[in-house]
Amino acid sequence: MNRQCLICDSSAVLTRDAAKGLPLLVGLLDGAIKGAQRPHEGNGHTDLLSGLAAVAPASPEARKAAEDVVRFHFAGFDCLCLRCGALFDETGESKEGLSPG
Ligand SMILES: [Zn+2]
Numbered sequence: 001m002n003r004q005c006l007i008c009d010s011s012a013v014l015t016r017d018a019a020k021g022l023p024l025l026v027g028l029l030d031g032a033i034k035g036a037q038r039p040h041e042g043n044g045h046t047d048l049l050s051g052l053a054a055v056a057p058a059s060p061e062a063r064k065a066a067e068d069v070v071r072f073h074f075a076g077f078d079c080l081c082l083r084c085g086a087l088f089d090e091t092g093e094s095k096e097g098l099s100p101g
Contacts, residue, residue, distance in 0.1 A: 003079055005079075005086055005088070007088075008084045008086070010082075010083035012081065012082040012083050013080070014082055015079055015080075016074050016078050016080075019070060021066070022066075022069070024065075026062070027059070027061060027063075
């Protein structure tokens with residue numbers, strides 16, 4: 001499953017599916033951190049719980065961010081090279097039915 005950049009042969013290639021997960025993860029973490037930082041009476045356990053409770057409302061926003069990342073950064077391509085910034089489709093798997101033959 002090792003993908004390589006078509007331009008610079010770097011293996012630091014981010015796939016569209018993997019990129020979707022990143023803003024989702026960041027968004028969820030951000031929600032949890034903000035929730036935990038909220039002034040709250042109690043001990044560390046309740047702080048953590050309020051942090052986790054803040055994750056749920058942040059989720060739709062994070063999902064929207066994930067869709068925007070795919071739309072703006074990948075522009076319909078499958079892979080993004082993190083080294084040179086090239087966009088390309090996965091070539092390992094053939095996409096049948098695209099060419100008239
Ligand atoms: Zn590259």
